[in-house]
Amino acid sequence: MWNFPTPLPDELIYSTIARAGLHHGIQSPKQLLEEVFQDRKVVATVDLPSHLNAIVHLLQRTGRFSLIDLIYKHTMFGLYAPFVQESHRLKAITLMTEQASGSVHLMFGLNASRVPNKNKFHYCPICIQQQRETYGEYFWNRAWFVPNLPICLKHNCSLLSQDYIQQQHRHLFLPLLPNHTQDLPEPYFKEDFILGQMSVELLQLDPQPSPSHEQWTKFYLEIADAKNCRRGSQVRHEQTYEQVINKFKYVYLNSKNLGINPDQDTSWLKTIFRKHRKAFSFLEHCIVWSSFIPEMTPKDILQYVSSISANQYFVKRPTSTDNIPLVKIEEMRQKWQDIVLLHGVTSGRKIKSGQATYIWLYRNDQNWLLxxxxxxxxxxxxxxxxxxxxxxxxxxxxxxxxxxxxxxxDLACPRMSKSWFLNQLSKGNSISKNLHQLPLSSKFLSTYSENTIAYQIRRITHAMIRLGYTESSTKDRWRILRLAGLSKERITQEAQIFLNMICEKIYAY
Ligand SMILES: [Zn+2]
Known part of the structure; x- marks a missing residue:
């Protein structure tokens, strides 16, 4: 194929191929496969595609896209690679060059994974406007395809989903063509933004060897230790449970299919703190990281885990300062204190000298540092x-x-209460304490916060749309109530009147 389109920043390869079809006016999926791959059996894979050598070949003229570039910048590889063994990472790269027949997914545990793979297509309504302005066309951005996290971090909003007969044809590469009237927003939780941020950072990491199971095992023992969740060689699972539950509510974890039951011996949270024998999902890792060490970025963590010596037996960290001269420790502490006074903890770690000092202290003087x-x-x-x-x-x-x-x-948005609005702000917590200093913001909140009545009416409206009801259709009151998550007991009088009106039976109270 001549003029194969150049992948755009963060565009999935799947999407580039779909655009190639659009640019060349090719409507038959099989013909597109023939043109791009000279092989009519290639399966259209969104997250971890194969036959990438053909794409590298088509992009050769640009002098920009190596196989590794394509894999790390234009697929979901980065979300899984750090957590499988190095031999599996290398094998997966080799498989992705030619025919993989689903074995990459199998190796990454995606078929048997507790985290269900996303089977809908999502996009951010604001991002696509910017795509049209900047590039003159739409494309699937891989940040929208992080499984289980239907949010756009750039715009702090929920993604719209295209629920059409997806993958009706396993060889079909579907271009992004937004349909504003039918695409519905996905419900999301505010915790999604914590995990979403980490996942996108994982996707953006440079190619690097994966830590071994032994290194992960040691790392988790260390962080349990740092939070006093160990007694001798035993991890105290009831305390690791507390640590996670303080950050992520039970309902939230359950909604991600990652519920943790403190009484169940095979719960993922218990096994992640034991000897690692298999890979854990990126979401499981991110949940523990953000509960135990929120100040460390995925980049810091991977750098640190890779530096753990695999042969050395685990030494209890916080007391290991004995062999280092006190002067050196004092010097490093002073250095870190100066950096934090100037930049704060989070930004301090991002500057070059800050990062090195942080990691040194993390290894040698963890108790003091934390x-x-x-x-x-x-x-x-x-x-x-x-x-x-x-x-x-x-x-x-x-x-x-x-x-x-x-x-x-966004009809599916959670109740836009005062605290909901505050939670959407970057510094919501500190603002709620200072509302007395903020008359305009207070006025906004008292005017626009949604009360229970308005929220119930919105849910009823959303349910009607989802049920495809029009003005003339016969409405099933019970189905509306069920889909809106309301019951006779919980519905407010005003929402009841609204429901009666749309069902065209107006009852007198
Ligand atoms: Zn966006």
């Missing part, structure tokens, strides 16, 4: 006093209006 950091997680005190409240009030209100406009048409 205690110090926990006291300095917010910005330095000096800056706090300089807050210009009127300006902050104005910018928060602006941000709140953006959230309102973005979510207003």
């Amino acid at each position: 205690t110090f950091n926990s006291k300095h997680l917010s910005k330095p005190q000096v800056r706090k006093n300089k807050v210009n409240w009127p300006i902050r009030d104005f910018s928060i209100t602006k941000e709140l209006f953006k959230i309102l406009y973005r979510s207003n048409d």
Whole structure:
């Protein structure tokens, strides 16, 4: 094929092939396969495609896309590779060059995985407007395909899903052609943003060898230790459970099919703190990381885990400062204190010298580091006093209006209560404590927060649309109620009146 399109930033290869079909006006899936692969049996795979040598060949003229570039920048490989053994990572790369026949998925545990693979197509309604402005066309961005996390981090919103007869044809490469009237928003949780951020960071990591099972085993023992979740050689699972449940609610974990039962011996949370014999999913890793070491990024963590010596028996970390001269420890502590005073903990770790100092202390003086950091997680005190409240009030209100406009048409959005609005803000927590300094924001919240009545009416409306009801159709009151998650007992009087009106039977109260 001449003029095979160049993959756009973060575009899935699947999407580039679909665009090639669109550009060349090829309607038959088999003909597209013939043109691109010279092979009519290739299966259209969204997340971990194979036959990539053919694509590398088609892109040779650009001088830009190596096989590794395609795999790491234009597939979902980065989400799984760090967690399988190095031999499996290398084998998967080899398989992806030619025919893989599903064995990459099998090797990455995606068939038997507890995290169900996404089978719908998603897109962000705001991202696609920007795509059209920048590139003049739409494409599937891989950040929308992180399994189980239907959100756009860039725009803090839920993704729309195209529920059409997807994969009616296993050889079909479907281009992104938004259909604004039929595509529905996916429900999401605010915790999705924590895991979504980590997942996207995993996708963006540079190619690197995977840590071994032994290294992961040691790493998890260390973090259990750092949080005092160990007694001798035993991990105290009831405490690791507490640690995770404090961050992620039980309902949330269950909704991701990752429920943890403290009484069940085979619960994933228990096995991840035991000897690793198999790969855990990226979501399981990210849930533990953000509950135990929220200050570390996936990049830091992988760098650290890879540096753990595989042969050395596990030494209890926090007491291992004995062999290092006290002067050196003092010097490193001082260095880190200076960095944190200037930049804060989170940004401090991102500057070059900060990263090295952090990792040194993490290895050699973990107790001190974690205690110090926990006291300095917010910005330095000096800056706090300089807050210009009127300006902050104005910018928060602006941000709140953006959230309102973005979510207003999203019928599946959770109740837009005062705390919901605050949770959408980057610093919602600190704002709720300072509302007395923020008259505009307070006014916004009291005016636009959704009460139970409005929320119930919205759910009824959404249920009607999902049931495909029009003005003239006969409405089944019971189905509407069930789909809206309402019952006779819970429905408010106003929502009841609304429901009666649309069912065209107006009861007198
Ligand atoms: Zn977006």
